[in-house]
Amino acid sequence: VSVDTISLNAASTLLVSGTKEGAVTIWDLTTATILHQIPCHSGTVCDTAFSPDSRHVLSTGEDGCLNVIDVQTGMLISSMASDEPQRCFIWDGNSVLSGSQSGELLVWDLLGGKISERIQGHTGAVTCIWMNEQCSSIITGGEDRQIMFWKLQY
Numbered sequence: 315v316s317v318d319t320i321s322l323n324a325a326s327t328l329l330v331s332g333t334k335e336g337a338v339t340i341w342d343l344t345t346a347t348i349l350h351q352i353p354c355h356s357g358t359v360c361d362t363a364f365s366p367d368s369r370h371v372l373s374t375g376e377d378g379c380l381n382v383i384d385v386q387t388g389m390l391i392s393s394m395a396s397d398e399p400q401r402c403f404i405w406d407g408n409s410v411l412s413g414s415q416s417g418e419l420l421v422w423d424l425l426g427g428k429i430s431e432r433i434q435g436h437t438g439a440v441t442c443i444w445m446n447e448q449c450s451s452i453i454t455g456g457e458d459r460q461i462m463f464w465k466l467q468y
Contacts (some may be wrong), residue, residue: 319361323368328385330371332359338373340385350388354381361402374400374412380422394427396420404445404452413440413454419464435462 417436438457
């Protein structure tokens with residue numbers, strides 16, 4: 315089983331991993347045990363992260379899905395689909411911004427269960443994304459060999 319992505323929660327007590335086979339696994343680092351293994355993507359899991367309160371895990375994959383998982387129960391709470399692979403994302407607990415295979419940034423409405431905005435940016439896949447703590451600046455990198463700086467306006 316090939317692990318393609320890992321992420322820790324804020325307290326560094328839990329780890330989430332994603333595999334080429336489409337499984338998301340939540341680990342308890344204090345006991346080195348698997349809490350939940352959720353087969354929720356068809357194809358590679360590209361990125362995973364905990365919510366700021368560590369109650370949920372979000373994952374994106376080659377299947378274009380953005381999944382939200384309850385950490386305590388291991389249940390898939392919601393699954394939203396896009397028409398192409400989502401390579402990376404950032405999540406402040408409310409909003410999700412993902413980087414797609416085509417170079418677009420997608421803004422996801424988690425409550426509404428849909429994509430609320432598409433922003434054209436890179437000419438190749440968005441491979442990495444970073445946001446500052448104030449959620450006002452974003453930096454993206456892509457297969458087009460570009461690094462882009464973004465200012466968010468609400």
